[in-house]
Amino acid sequence: KDASLQSILGSEANPVRPQPALLKILHTAGAKGETFTLKQVMHYLGQYIMVKQLYDKQQQHIVHCGTDELGELLGITTFSVKDPSPLYEMLKKNLYRISY
Numbered sequence: 223k224d225a226s227l228q229s230i231l232g233s234e235a236n237p238v239r240p241q242p243a244l245l246k247i248l249h250t251a252g253a254k255g256e257t258f259t260l261k262q263v264m265h266y267l268g269q270y271i272m273v274k275q276l277y278d279k280q281q282q283h284i285v286h287c288g289t290d291e292l293g294e295l296l297g298i299t300t301f302s303v304k305d306p307s308p309l310y311e312m313l314k315k316n317l318y319r320i321s322y
């Protein structure tokens with residue numbers, strides 16, 4: 223999985239620039255600045271889910287994002303962290319690779 227994600231978004235070394243809607247979500251989770259590594263994007267998205275309490279308290283791998291900006295971005299109302307494919311699709315559309 224990681225390999226496919228890496229191929230989409232370049233290596234960890236290459237920073238990416240999130241589109242405004244995704245950048246706003248990362249900033250809500252405490253991110254600073256405009257460019258991040260993939261690892262940072264994933265970390266802050268995880269923090270966002272925690273801060274906004276979007277995960278299911280009973281089944282903690284289920285994320286309910288239907289009433290949240292994250293759901294707008296993903297175009298879905300619920301997903302499992304065990305199947306990140308909707309996430310990869312969203313990141314492909316919302317992250318610009320920066321090639322110097």
Ligand SMILES: C[C@@H](c1ccc(Cl)cc1)n1cnc(-c2ccccc2)c1-c1c(C(=O)NCCN2CCN(C3CCCCC3)CC2)[nH]c2cc(Cl)ccc12
Pocket residue numbers: 264265266267268269271272277282283303304306309
């Ligand atoms: C392996 C990793 C992951 C990472 C990427 C992907 Cl595409 C799937 C899965 N992961 C495993 N569970 C989570 C998770 C689950 C519920 C709430 C928040 C995070 C995550 C996610 C992280 C993260 O950076 N995770 C650090 C450790 N997590 C362990 C779970 N922890 C739990 C603490 C108790 C409540 C439930 C979460 C939070 C910190 N970033 C994410 C961003 C999104 Cl869009 C979706 C999920 C995650």
